[in-house]
Structure formats: C-alpha cells, structure tokens
Amino acid sequence: MTRIPLAAAAAFSLSVLSSLAHARPLEAVASFTVIADMVQTVGGEHVHVTSLIGPNGDPHVYEPTPADAQALRHADVTFVSGLHLEGWMDRLISASGYRGTPVVLSTGIKTRGMEEDGQQITDPHAWNSAANGVVYVRNIISALKQADPADAADFQANGERYIQQLQALDSYARTQVQAIAQAQRKVLTSHDAFGYFGDAYGVSFLSPLGFSTENEASAADVSTLIRQIKQEHVSAYFFENSGDPRLVKQIAAATGAQPGGELYVEALSPADGPAPTYAKMFRYNVDQLVAAMKAGH
Incomplete structure (x- = not known):
C-alpha cells in the first residue's frame, strides 16, 4: 500500500479546497438592472449578479426589501451608479450588516448639473451616454480584478470587447443624430x-x-x-x-x-x-x- 506523506496530503487537500472555492462564482450585487447587465457582461461565468431593482423599476423611489438586505449581506462586491441616485442604499447597507464599500461606477465621469429650488443638483443619469458607459465598464473591470485576481485576464478580455461595442454605439448615435x-x-x-x-x-x-x-x-x-x-x-x-x-x-x-x-x-x-x-x-x-x-x- 502506497503511503502519501502527511504534508503532501495536506497540500493536496488545500489545493482541492482552493479550486472548489475558486469554482464558486463571485457574488455581486448591483443596485439596478442597467449596471447589473454591465457587471455580468464583464464578469461572465466568474460572477453571479443580483440586481436589487428588477426590470422596469424606478431607482429614485425604490423601497428595499428584506431579500435585498440578505443579498447584500452575502455579497463579495457591490456596485452602484452613484451621484445620489440610490439614496436608499446607505439605509440598506446599515440594515444588512454588509461590511464592504460599494463600488461607485460613475467615478471619473464629467458630471452635469442644474439648479432646482435654489440648489445645485447633479444629474445622476450618466450611463445614458455610451462614452460614459465605457467609464463604468473600466471601473467594473478594475473592481472585479481586485475582488477575484485569479480571473483578471478574463475580466480584462471581456471588458475590452465590451468597450469596443460601446464605442461603436457612441459613433452610431452621433452619426444618426447628425443626419437630422x-x-x-x-x-x-x-x-x-x-x-x-x-x-x-x-x-x-x-x-x-x-x-x-x-x-x-x-x-x-x-x-x-x-x-x-x-x-x-x-x-x-x-x-x-x-x-x-x-x-x-x-x-x-x-x-x-x-x-x-x-x-x-x-x-x-x-x-x-x-x-x-x-x-x-x-x-x-x-x-x-x-x-x-x-x-x-
């Protein structure tokens, strides 16, 4: 009977455990469907994304549910658009016991604003320009690489493909509108x-x-x-x-x-x-x- 040395057996079981852990996709939570789709596109098979707000939902007036708190509590990484769009997120984080800091995808966007009731308000709808969508994707690539370094090459490749698609859409929009x-x-x-x-x-x-x-x-x-x-x-x-x-x-x-x-x-x-x-x-x-x-x- 062949005996496996104890140290080798321990190393083997550790490598099995780490490959099993690695096989589990990263649990990501996104505040609403637009950014959930972006995260899924970059993350591919390595990420399981939960969108707190479903299709056709309004992020301005959303009321979080106990299921949202549970999803957040089990998240490895969380994504928001930012610019005060998800005003309910801080309350939800407190209620859920989530210890991480959400990744703010609008970081790096040149924002626009307007005066409303004597106050200067920032427009939160940054993703409605495809060029800004590219900024969101770059921020997603960076956050996913940090959360799961082992799959960094896949995130980069998926992200670069996606960026090319969004740059083509940006050109398409400009060409279509300029014809009018x-x-x-x-x-x-x-x-x-x-x-x-x-x-x-x-x-x-x-x-x-x-x-x-x-x-x-x-x-x-x-x-x-x-x-x-x-x-x-x-x-x-x-x-x-x-x-x-x-x-x-x-x-x-x-x-x-x-x-x-x-x-x-x-x-x-x-x-x-x-x-x-x-x-x-x-x-x-x-x-x-x-x-x-x-x-x-």
Whole structure:
C-alpha cells in the first residue's frame, strides 16, 4: 500500500479546497438592472449578479426589501451608479450588516448639473451616454480584478470587447443624430434623464420634472413648459418604462406633440422586451428618438 506523506496530503487537500472555492462564482450585487447587465457582461461565468431593482423599476423611489438586505449581506462586491441616485442604499447597507464599500461606477465621469429650488443638483443619469458607459465598464473591470485576481485576464478580455461595442454605439448615435436638422432635435420626456445623451449627441430634451421622479411639477411649471414646447415646435414626446406617463400625455395633448413611444432610461426591459441589455437599450433609444425626430419635420 502506497503511503502519501502527511504534508503532501495536506497540500493536496488545500489545493482541492482552493479550486472548489475558486469554482464558486463571485457574488455581486448591483443596485439596478442597467449596471447589473454591465457587471455580468464583464464578469461572465466568474460572477453571479443580483440586481436589487428588477426590470422596469424606478431607482429614485425604490423601497428595499428584506431579500435585498440578505443579498447584500452575502455579497463579495457591490456596485452602484452613484451621484445620489440610490439614496436608499446607505439605509440598506446599515440594515444588512454588509461590511464592504460599494463600488461607485460613475467615478471619473464629467458630471452635469442644474439648479432646482435654489440648489445645485447633479444629474445622476450618466450611463445614458455610451462614452460614459465605457467609464463604468473600466471601473467594473478594475473592481472585479481586485475582488477575484485569479480571473483578471478574463475580466480584462471581456471588458475590452465590451468597450469596443460601446464605442461603436457612441459613433452610431452621433452619426444618426447628425443626419437630422438641428431645429428638429427636440423631444419631450417625462423627467430630465437624458441630459448626458443630449450633451453627447446634440439633442434638446424638455421635461416637466427635474432629475428625480420623486419631484412633482407645479401647475406653473407645466404651463411654462407647454408654452415652450409650442414656441420651439417640439414635435415628439416619449414616456419612460419606469415612470408614470400621465403628465407627459397631458402636456402632449395640450401642445399637439405626437407620441414617439417608450424609452428605457433607468431600467432594462424584461428579457423578452426590446431593451434586455444595456447595449440593446442604448441602441433602441437612439433608433426610437431618431425615428420620432425625423417624422416631426
């Protein structure tokens, strides 16, 4: 009978244990579906991602659940977009006992802001420019490499492929919008979530609400907006998959703006919808906006 020396047996069992531990995917938690998809795309088979907010969910007014606290407690790494979008996250972290620090994916973004009720507010919807999406992906690559150094090469390769896809989408958006006369590039949306898109690609967005769907538009705000839409000949309006369409429909009825359809802003569609991934969401929004602006001339 062959005897395995004790030290060799111990080393063998340790290597088996470490390969078993390594076989377990990294548990990642993302605040909402857009960034959950980005993390999954970079992480591939090495990462299991839980999105706290599901498809069509609104991150501004989300109320965390006990299941969210449990997911967070077992997370190896957590991702948020930041810029005060997920105001509920601090409470959830305290309630869950999670000891890590969330990775803020908007780090490094050149932010935009607006004045609201005398205060300077930062626009949190940074991912709506594909160039900013690239910044998010670089931050994801870096965080996943740190959390799981053994799979760093895969994260880098997946990330680089993804970045090329987003850079192509950035060029696509610019080319599509530039084919439309400047005067036609005006659109009404439910809330002010397309500022980064507008700045990047040259589209003017008007909305009755500010950066957050928690805000309520006053009657004076609405009548000012109706006047502006008529003066500027805004021809198309959109409602958002995660928001209440009633106010924007009311404004459209008063101005004669035509429905352009639905845009996906802060949440992906379910898997069988038109925007099940961030890349597909971005492309879908570009195509919807361009078709509506072209039809409005």
